[in-house]
Structures are given as C-alpha cells and as structure tokens.
Amino acid sequence: xDVSHLLDPLNDAQRQAVTSPLAPTLVLAGAGSGxxxxxxxxxxxxxxxxxxxxxGILAVTFTNKAAGEMRGRIEAQLDLPSAPLWVGTFHGIxxxxxxxxxxxxxLPQSFHIIDAEDQQRLVKKIIRGMELDESRWVPRxxxxxxxxxxxxxxxxRHLQDEGDLDRRQRIRIYEAYEDACHRSGLVDFAELLxxxxxLWKEVPGLVEHYRxxxxxxxxxEFQDTNTIQYAWMxxxxxxxxxxxxxxxxxxxxxxxxxxRVENLQQFRRDFPGVQLHRLExxxxxxxxxxxxxxxxxxxxxxxxxxxxxxxxxxxxxxxLYRAYNERDEAEFVVNRVRNWVTRGGxxxxxxxxxxxxxxxxxxxxxxLAARVPYRVYxxxxxxxxxxxxDALGYMRLIANRDDDASFERVVNLPTRGIGARTxxxxxxxxxxxxCSLWQAGVACASGLSARAASCLNxxxxxxxxxxxDVLDLPLHEQVDHVIQASGLAAHHKxxxxxxxxxxxxxxxxxxSAARGFEPDDDxxxxxxxxxxxAVLESGEGQAEExxxxxxxxxxxxxxxxxxxxxxxxGMEDGLFPHQRSIADVQGLEEERRLxxxxxxxxxxxxxxxxxxxxxxxxxxxxxxxSRFIAEIPPELLEEVRPRVQVSRPAYQPWRGRAQARPTxxxxxxxxxxxxxxxxxxxxxxxxxxxxEKFGSGVVINIEGQGSNARxxxxxxxxxxxxxxxxxxxxxxxxx
DNA sequence: CGTGGGCGGATTTTT
DNA sequence: TCCGCCCACG
Numbered sequence: 001x002d003v004s005h006l007l008d009p010l011n012d013a014q015r016q017a018v019t020s021p022l023a024p025t026l027v028l029a030g031a032g033s034g035x036x037x038x039x040x041x042x043x044x045x046x047x048x049x050x051x052x053x054x055x056g057i058l059a060v061t062f063t064n065k066a067a068g069e070m071r072g073r074i075e076a077q078l079d080l081p082s083a084p085l086w087v088g089t090f091h092g093i094x095x096x097x098x099x100x101x102x103x104x105x106x107l108p109q110s111f112h113i114i115d116a117e118d119q120q121r122l123v124k125k126i127i128r129g130m131e132l133d134e135s136r137w138v139p140r141x142x143x144x145x146x147x148x149x150x151x152x153x154x155x156x157r158h159l160q161d162e163g164d165l166d167r168r169q170r171i172r173i174y175e176a177y178e179d180a181c182h183r184s185g186l187v188d189f190a191e192l193l194x195x196x197x198x199l200w201k202e203v204p205g206l207v208e209h210y211r212x213x214x215x216x217x218x219x220x221e222f223q224d225t226n227t228i229q230y231a232w233m234x235x236x237x238x239x240x241x242x243x244x245x246x247x248x249x250x251x252x253x254x255x256x257x258x259x260r261v262e263n264l265q266q267f268r269r270d271f272p273g274v275q276l277h278r279l280e281x282x283x284x285x286x287x288x289x290x291x292x293x294x295x296x297x298x299x300x301x302x303x304x305x306x307x308x309x310x311x312x313x314x315x316x317x318x319x320l321y322r323a324y325n326e327r328d329e330a331e332f333v334v335n336r337v338r339n340w341v342t343r344g345g346x347x348x349x350x351x352x353x354x355x356x357x358x359x360x361x362x363x364x365x366x367x368l369a370a371r372v373p374y375r376v377y378x379x380x381x382x383x384x385x386x387x388x389x390d391a392l393g394y395m396r397l398i399a400n401r402d403d404d405a406s407f408e409r410v411v412n413l414p415t416r417g418i419g420a421r422t423x424x425x426x427x428x429x430x431x432x433x434x435c436s437l438w439q440a441g442v443a444c445a446s447g448l449s450a451r452a453a454s455c456l457n458x459x460x461x462x463x464x465x466x467x468x469d470v471l472d473l474p475l476h477e478q479v480d481h482v483i484q485a486s487g488l489a490a491h492h493k494x495x496x497x498x499x500x501x502x503x504x505x506x507x508x509x510x511x512s513a514a515r516g517f518e519p520d521d522d523x524x525x526x527x528x529x530x531x532x533x534a535v536l537e538s539g540e541g542q543a544e545e546x547x548x549x550x551x552x553x554x555x556x557x558x559x560x561x562x563x564x565x566x567x568x569x570g571m572e573d574g575l576f577p578h579q580r581s582i583a584d585v586q587g588l589e590e591e592r593r594l595x596x597x598x599x600x601x602x603x604x605x606x607x608x609x610x611x612x613x614x615x616x617x618x619x620x621x622x623x624x625x626s627r628f629i630a631e632i633p634p635e636l637l638e639e640v641r642p643r644v645q646v647s648r649p650a651y652q653p654w655r656g657r658a659q660a661r662p663t664x665x666x667x668x669x670x671x672x673x674x675x676x677x678x679x680x681x682x683x684x685x686x687x688x689x690x691x692e693k694f695g696s697g698v699v700i701n702i703e704g705q706g707s708n709a710r711x712x713x714x715x716x717x718x719x720x721x722x723x724x725x726x727x728x729x730x731x732x733x734x735x
Numbered sequence: 736c737g738t739g740g741g742c743g744g745a746t747t748t749t750t
Numbered sequence: 751t752c753c754g755c756c757c758a759c760g
Contacts, residue, residue, distance in 0.1 A: 063749065093750045115750080189750045224749095257748070356746050358752090378748080393739065536750060556747050578746055596748080618743065618751035 006044055006077075015279040018042050020244070022050065023088070024271035026222075026264070027246040028307045031293070031600035032284030036066075036247050039218060040073040042244060046216055047078060058214040060233070062221050064089055064537045066560070068617075070220070090229050091189055092536055094196035098187070099523055104203045105195050108185040110528065111537040118405050119143050119188045125408075126176045129431060137173065146174050147306070150190035151226045151258040153197065153617050170398050184404050184436060193228045200235040211238045222247030222267070226258035234270060243271065244632050249304050250297050250487035251558060253594050255586065264304060275701070282308045282600075286315025289606050292632045293599040299631055300589045308600075315704070317638040318606045319628065324686020324698075325613040326570075330366040332609060332640075333567050335374060337550055340565055347373060350561040351551040353598050355576040358616070359569065360552050373549035382539030386490065387503040388510055392534055396480045398467045399528055402436035411437075414491035417455035422448060433608060462486070475526045476515035483507050513539070555598045566602035568595075571610040572623030594627045607640075608632075612686070654704065688733035691723075696733065 007015050014034055017027045017095075030036035043059065046052040059074075061067045071087045072345075095113065102109050114122065123146070124139035149159065156175040161168035178653060181187065200207040217237055219225070222245040225233070237243045245267060252261040260266075268274050282290055290308045297303070323329035337350050350373075351585045352363055360376050367374045382388060393409040400406075412418045425448065431441040441456055448456065466485055470478040483489050492503045509718065519529035551563065570576055576595070581587030599606060610625050689701040697715035711723055713730075723730070 058736060090750065095750095113750090116748090192750080255750075256746085299737075361752095412736090416737090419736070536749075575746095579748065590747095615751080 003045070003049055006048065010034075010041065011044065011281055012282065013277060014038050014041070015277050017279065018045050019049075020275045020642055022242055023273055023275050024242060024267075025244045025275040025277070027244070027277045027279060028264075028280060028304060028306055029246050029248055029249065029279040030190065030306055031251060031597070031673070032282045033221070033279035033308070034283060035248075035279065036070065036073065038279065039220060039244075040070060040077050042218065043074050044077040044293075048698065052215055053084070054080075054082065056076070056213065056215040057218070058093070058220040058236075059085065059087045060093060060220065061087075061089055062224055064092070067092065067222060068211070089536075090225075090232070091192050093533060094192040094232075096521065097196045097199060098192065099521060099688065101199055101203070101206065104206065105199050107187065107195070111185045111187050112396060113192065113399060113532055114186050114188050114405065115384070115535050116143070116189070116706070116732060117389075118186075119147075121174070121408075122180060122186070122405055123177055125404075126180055127173060129427070130173065130176060131168070132173075142170065142173050145170050147188070147190045148167055148258065149174060150188075150194045153194060153225055153228045153231060155194075159685055162337055165490045169179075180270060180404075183434065184402050185400060186405070190228075190640070195479075197228055197232045197235065206247050207235055207238065209457065210236060211241050214241055217241055217243050219243065219245040220247075223249050223252035223261050223264055224254050224259045225263050226260060228258065230263045230266065243267075248306075250300070250306065250593055251559065251597050253590060253597060255560065255590050261679065264428050271442075278306055280308055281305055282310045284603050285310060285600060286312050288315050288317060288606060288636050289599060292318055292606070292636050295594040295633050295636075296589060296592060296599065296628055296631045300592055301585075316605050318608060318632065318636050319639050319640045320608040322609065322641045323609055323611040326362045326604065326611045327366070328360040328686055329569060329609050329611045333363060334366045334370050334372060336567070336607065336636055337367075337565075338370060341372075342571070345400050347548045347550045347566065349563055350567070351553070351558065351601065352569060353555050353558050353559070353601065354552060354569045355578060355594075356554060356570075357554060359575075363552060363569075366442060367550060374552055375547075375549045377551070377553035380512075381505070381678050382509070383534045384538055385503075385506055386467070387506055388534075391479065391483050391486075391488055391507060391510055392531060394463075394466065394486050394488070395527060396531055398482070401438040401463070403432070404437045407437045410486070411459055414487045416459060416487075418452070418459060422452045422456060423710065432455040475517060475530060476511050478527060479514040480511045483511070491510055555594050559597050562601055562603055564602075564604045565607075566598070566605070567609060569596045569605045569609045570614075571608050571626035571629055572614065573626055574621070574623045575614070575616075576626055577628070597624075608637075615735055690731040691715065691728065 007018070009017060011034075014037065017025070017038050020042075024535070027035070027038060029038065039059070043057060046057060047054055059067075059070060061070060067088050073084050074085065074087065075082045088096070098105050098111070102111060102376050120139055121144045123143045124134070127137050127139055127142065147156075156171050156178065159167075159171045160172070161171060181191070200210075215238065217233060219233060221621075224247075233243065247264055249261050249264050252259060255261065268276070287310055289298055291309055292308055317344055321329070323332055333352060337347065340350055340525060341347055343553070352360075354363075356361065357378060364374065364376065383392070390413055391411060393406040396403050396406040397410060408423070412425065415484075424441040425439050425444060429435075429444050430437050433440070433443070437442075438460075441460055462485075466482055469485065471482055473481060489504065489507060492500045492507070494500070495503070514530060517530050517533065519526050521529055524532070530695075555568075573582070577591035581591050608629060612625075613620055613622055615621075688696065689699060690696045691713070694713070694715040696715040699711055699713055711728070713723060
C-alpha cells in the first residue's frame with residue numbers, strides 16, 4: 001500500500017514516531033511541534049500499514065475539544081467513519097464502560113453523573129446532616145479532600161485516621177458522602193475514573209476482554225494524567241496491549257489538581273524497552289520567542305530534556321513594558337492592540353494572557369472604553385448556567401425520582417409554597433428512613449399541614465404528569481414541554497429586563513441543543529444520554545456568536561492554543577509566580593512551566609508587561625518584576641518606554657536632574673532602552689510631576705480629555721489631589 | 736418567600 | 751474592591 005500521503009507531510013522526528021515499531025512508545029512533544037498530527041497519523045499508520053482494525057484502537061484525551069479534534073482528523077486521514085474507534089476523554093470512556101457494565105460496577109442502571117457544583121452542594125448537605133460546623137468543615141475543602149482521595153484510588157476503608165481527630169472526621173464525611181451517592185445513584189467525576197478502575201481490578205475477565213479488544217491504546221497530554229488515570233491505563237494495557245503516549249513534561253501545569261508529571265518517567269520504568277521520540281522542531285514561533293522559552297524552562301530541574309528549535313526567522317524582539325500600575329498596563333496593551341488592528345491585524349489574532357481571572361477586569365474596562373471587541377474565556381459555560389441546571393434538574397427528577405440534589409433544586413422553583421419548614425421535615429424523614437426525599441415526600445404528605453401537603457402533592461403530581469406527558473415525545477419536545485409546564489419559562493418571563501430575557505434565550509438554546517443531540521449510546525434512553533452529555537460536556541462554545549475579537553484568558557486556558565500576538569501580563573513576583581506557589585520548589589517550577597506555556601503561545605510577537613503598583617483586593621501592592629523576566633536573555637528583550645512628552649505647551653519640562661528609575665530587569669541593563677510612540681501624547685500615568693505649591697508627585701489617575709481633563713496626583717508631602725488640567729501649573733519631571 | 740445589608744474570602748480548571 | 755453567601759426583616 002502506498003503510504004506516502006501519510007508520511008510525506010511529516011518531518012523526520014515525526015515520521016520516526018508515527019512509524020515507531022510495535023512496542024510501548026513515548027513521544028515527548030514540545031509546544032507547537034505537531035503532536036496532534038503525530039497521534040492522528042499514528043492511528044492511520046496502525047490501520048493502513050499494520051492492519052489493525054479501527055475497532056482495536058483506543059485514543060484518550062483530556063478535553064472534549066481535543067477528543068473532537070482528534071476524531072475529526074482521524075476521519076479525514078482514514079477517509080472512513082471513525083465510529084468503531086474509541087476516541088474520548090478519560091471521563092467519557094469511563095462513563096461508557098460504566099454504562100455497559102453498570103451491574104458489575106455495582107451501580108443502578110439509571111445512575112447519574114453530578115458535576116462539581118452538585119457535588120459541593122451534596123457535601124454541604126451531608127455536613128449539615130451530620131450537624132457539623134460548616135466553618136470548620138468547609139464543604140468546598142471537604143469536596144476537594146474527597147476528590148483528592150479518589151484521584152489516588154483511595155476509598156474510605158483505605159484511609160487511616162493516624163490518631164488525628166480532624167482526619168478521622170474528614171474520613172467520616174467521605175464515608176457519609178459515599179453513602180449518599182450510593183442511595184441516590186450519583187457518580188461524580190472522580191468516581192467515574194475510580195469506579196472503572198475498580199472494574200478492571202475486581203471483575204474477573206473483564207480487563208482481559210478489553211485488553212484483547214484494544215491492541216493499541218493512545219494517550220494524549222500524558223503529563224496531565226493523575227494517579228488513577230495512570231493506573232487505569234496501565235491495567236488496561238497489561239502485557240498484551242501497546243501504549244503510545246504523547247506528552248510534554250515542560251507543559252505540566254495541573255499538579256495542583258492531581259496531575260503527576262512523574263508518570264512520564266514512571267512510564268519508562270514500567271514499560272521496559274520504551275521507544276522514546278522527541279519532537280523538537282517548532283512550527284509556531286519565531287526564533288526569538290523560542291530562545292526565550294528555552295531559556296526560561298532551562299531553570300527547572302529534573303526535566304527529561306528537550307530543546308525547541310525552528311527554521312523560522314529570529315523575528316521581532318520580545319517587548320517588555322514596565323507599567324506604572326494596572327491601568328497603565330491595560331492602556332498600553334489596548335493601544336498595542338489598536339495599533340495591530342490599524343496595521344491590518346485581526347483582533348482575534350491577539351491574546352491577552354494573565355495568571356488569574358481577576359486581572360481581566362481592568363483590561364475589559366479599557367477595551368470597552370476603546371470600543372475594541374473582546375472575549376473573555378473561562379466564565380460559566382452553557383450547561384453550568386443556573387437556569388439550564390434548573391431545567392435539567394426537572395429532567396433528572398423525571399428520569400430518577402431518587403435524585404435528591406435535583407429534588408431540592410427544583411421543588412420550589414418557581415415558588416409553589418414548599419418552604420424551608422416542609423423541606424426540613426422531608427429531610428428528617430429521609431434521614432431517619434434512609435430514603436430519598438421523593439420517597440419521604442410520598443410518605444409524609446399526611447403528616448404535614450393541609451396547606452403544605454397540598455402544595456407538596458401538587459409538586460409530586462407535576463413530576464409524575466410531566467413524565468407521562470413526555471413519554472412519546474422526541475427529546476427536544478420533551479425539554480420544551482418540561483420548561484413550559486414546570487413554570488420555569490413563565491418564571492423567567494416575569495423577570496423583565498436583560499437578565500430574564502437572557503435566561504429565556506438560554507432555555508430556548510437548550511431546546512435547540514436537545515434537537516441537535518445525537519445519542520451515541522443506545523443502551524440508554526435519549527433523555528438519559530442527553531443528561532450525561534450535559535454534565536460531561538459542559539458546552540463550551542454553545543450559542544456563542546463568533547466575532548473578530550481580542551482573546552482574553554488565563555495562562556491555564558491558553559494551553560494548546562496559539563496567537564500571532566501575545567501579551568503576557570501581570571508579570572510580577574507574587575502574582576506570577578503566584579504568592580502561594582513561590583515557597584516550594586515544586587510550586588515554583590510549575591509556575592515556570594506555566595510561563596513557558598504562555599511564551600510558546602506566541603507566533604510572531606510577544607509582549608511582556610508588569611506593573612510597579614497594582615491594586616488588588618482593594619489594596620495597593622508593589623511587586624518586583626517577575627523573576628521569570630530576568631530569566632529571558634537580555635539580548636532578546638527590548639524595553640518599550642513611553643515617550644515622555646507633554647501635549648500642552650503650558651507644561652514646561654522640569655529641567656532638573658533626571659530621576660533614574662531602577663532598570664526593569666534587576667541586575668541587567670542590556671535590555672535595549674528605546675523611546676517609542678506609545679504615549680498618546682499627553683501626561684501619562686506614573687508620570688512624575690512638580691507643582692509650584694504642592695511640590696513633587698506622581699500622576700495616578702487621569703479622567704476626561706483636553707482642558708476639561710482632571711488628573712489625580714499623589715504628592716509626596718500633600719497626599720493625593722485632583723487637579724484641573726487647564727489650571728494646574730505642573731512641570732513634568734523627566735524620568 | 737424574596738430581598739438587602741453585613742461578612743469573609745479572593746490562584747489556576749476539566750471532566 | 752468585589753463577589754457570593756447567610757441571615758434578618760418586611
């Protein structure tokens with residue numbers, strides 16, 4: 001068979017990896033080195049050259065997006081439907097296994113998946129049920145604890161209190177949580193993985209069956225696997241199936257949620273004779289950007305080792321901007337974006353990256369003021385919105401009356417006279433009889449006041465009736481009917497204004513989502529399949545109209561993306577690297593990897609900015625420039641400094657000795673200092689000025705324009721004052 | 736049962 | 751500073 005179409009588009013290293021002999025294989029794939037291409041071509045190679053039937057291949061990723069992309073590219077590559085291949089996320093595949101083997105897994109056939117929010121609510125409910133102090137046993141932290149145990153493969157019975165009373169209590173909460181999940185048939189995300197791992201371990205013959213079926217297991221982003229995912233893969237692969245894993249230890253940024261970079265090294269130990277390939281040629285960035293990224297990451301210890309190179313030109317230097325404060329930083333970035341657009345660039349080619357979400361606000365304000373369209377990634381996603389979860393709550397209750405979380409969610413939404421008193425009674429009854437709230441409702445209807453009883457009965461009847469109404473309807477009509485008949489639609493319609501309207505639109509969008517939904521698993525009802533889909537696939541991009549806009553996101557969410565123009569903002573010690581990660585080496589190295597990820601997002605031009613002063617949580621703080629800046633070789637950097645210039649002739653530059661500010665990069669002065677045209681030609685924030693009466697100070701705010709503008713100056717001796725531009729006699733201090 | 740004010744807490748995020 | 755949560759009040 002002619003395989004030239006398969007191999008021609010590959011470079012040497014990629015070709016080596018794709019055609020790797022049938023042995024355990026590890027591909028170290030640097031940023032932008034064509035990792036996905038290698039994975040998809042490997043699948044095609046296995047099918048077309050090694051004659052592996054597509055059904056014998058399992059490909060695992062972390063995100064639905066990556067899974068979708070891989071599936072699409074495999075289909076294009078093979079030119080046949082990829083249905084027989086199992087391509088999915090760890091969670092999606094675990095889910096599929098549990099649906100197929102629910103009995104062996106000890107789950108009810110109708111088990112439901114709960115998302116992180118549901119989980120936290122449930123944990124909170126349990127803590128309350130145990131009459132524990134919620135400020136001491138913080139639900140969020142307890143949920144975290146439970147997930148961390150599950151990620152390590154640990155059940156309560158595996159845990160010892162070690163004589164520690166706190167720990168003992170945490171284990172009890174974990175136990176109580178497990179009981180509750182069991183009673184209601186609920187499965188959280190970590191449980192999907194752990195349960196399917198236990199399936200391998202405890203059901204005789206099952207893992208052998210899958211081992212035989214999947215002769216090849218491919219794993220993407222291997223550096224992100226946690227303990228249980230690694231153990232799961234290892235158990236599946238056994239000694240007869242062949243693993244092909246791709247990852248980059250330098251891009252491991254999820255240690256804090258259980259990811260183990262060590263799994264890469266562990267893989268080499270666990271599978272002797274591993275074929276190791278390195279993809280080091282980068283097709284994304286300029287030489288300068290790569291040199292900087294390489295230099296930064298070289299400061300980490302214990303790397304497997306890898307050095308990116310490119311045949312691309314050196315390109316522009318990395319530009320460093322030292323802002324006076326976060327507003328100045330935002331203004332600079334916005335000006336640069338406008339500049340880019342003026343010169344014909346697309347807004348969507350520009351990305352503003354930052355360490356934490358809170359930083360987006362200032363950028364948003366300035367982009368808004370400059371009327372530059374933007375999009376912030378990382379808000380609530382479609383299926384996480386309250387109104388959507390309410391509607392799904394009804395659907396879930398229809399599918400499973402014992403789903404307490406959904407019961408509580410919708411029992412009084414819209415309000416129908418079932419208040420806290422009634423609910424407390426039901427909870428007590430449910431607790432006493434170890435039954436669900438629904439069962440408690442059926443049982444205690446008589447023990448309530450006539451009024452409460454009739455309200456409650458009306459609700460029980462409503463749910464029963466909805467189930468009947470919906471029985472023979474196609475999925476989207478089921479959803480529509482429930483939204484209407486439950487009163488949810490009317491409830492939001494009452495709320496005049498943007499918010500209610502937006503919620504109604506989202507509910508309509510839910511109906512469309514249901515209309516477009518294609519179940520991929522016929523062991524479930526379409527409704528059950530849709531509900532699982534809604535939890536596992538949180539709906540990124542749902543109902544998002546696409547416009548050419550500036551992209552804003554955290555460094556974490558930028559992983560895997562690329563942009564011609566990138567701004568790495570807020571590069572200050574304490575913010576990035578984050579204060580909470582600075583103390584230990586591991587934490588700091590992860591921050592450094594994050595910096596590496598950020599830098600390697602840039603294709604043509606990288607800007608690095610930091611603010612000398614930053615207002616956070618209402619307090620001003622003064623951070624030193626990020627230590628990562630100093631790790632960039634100075635010859636790659638060019639410091640951008642605003643031209644110190646006054647727009648109005650009224651301001652006479654003060655002819656004193658220039659106040660030298662410390663150079664941006666500590667201990668280095670090689671960064672080329674050049675005055676550029678960034679200042680809009682007026683007094684800028686951070687400008688040192690002198691007033692004949694108040695003395696010297698610093699401009700900290702500017703409002704308005706022209707002679708009507710007001711400026712706020714922080715005077716050394718007099719404190720802050722607002723001054724009218726037109727009247728104040730200010731001298732600019734050259735600095 | 737719904738709202739407003741006081742309080743505490745405030746990396747990073749997918750599934 | 752700002753957001754979300756809880757409780758007290760109308």
